[in-house]
Amino acid sequence: MLKSSVSQSVPALARGYGTRVTRTLFSRQYPLRPKIQTEADATPLKDGSLFIRRPTAGPTTSILSSQNPSPTSVSSREAETATSTPLVHPDLPPALNTLKKAATTRPQFATLTEEQIAEMRALRLENPAKYTRSYLAKKYNVSDLFVKCYIPASKEVQIARIKAQQRSFDKKGWKAQEIIVQRQKRRELW
Secondary structure (H helix, E strand, O other): OHHHHHHHHOHHHHOOOOOOHHHHHOOOOOOOOOOOOOHHHEEEOOOOOEEEOOOOOOOOOOOOOOOOOOOOOHHHHHHHHOOOOOOOOOOOOOOOOOOOHHHHOOOOOOOOOHHHHHHHHHHHHHOOOOOOHHHHHHHHOOOHHHHHHHOOOOHHHHHHHHHHHHHHHHHOOHHHHHHHHHHHHHHHHO
16 A cells, blocks of 8 residues: 555656656756857858857877977978878868779770671671670670670570570479569569
């Protein structure tokens, strides 16, 4: 009887295992807007929001960012060679890595004449098993997609490939077949 009267008088203590008293009785009040000390701390943007400059911790005392380094130090030599490093501008973040030229350069493909395209078409029709897309692409320095678009395989070869794929599908078990069918359905939904 004493227990029920205590729980009725103090509802927050009745379920102490599920909630904390400090959370239920003393909820935190967060300010909706940050405190701005001066007009220089905030800049209004075009969309109506404020750009707020947070105060820094103070000047850095690092050896690398000192104003007058000794002439024999490594940082002074680097500052002379590089113009926009963190040594010259210690308040800026480090520079982003630039993309390497090797990664950004595309392979240069040849521009084929009509005679070369006709020759490729004749080779492909002559023996499609030997003169595949990749073989012709390497021989004429073009992409596989170019060969596929301009010199597609004959209808007989395409039908033979479809039949081979169907035979391969029929050899698989019911679970593998179901997985393949589900993949095709998902691909169609893309």
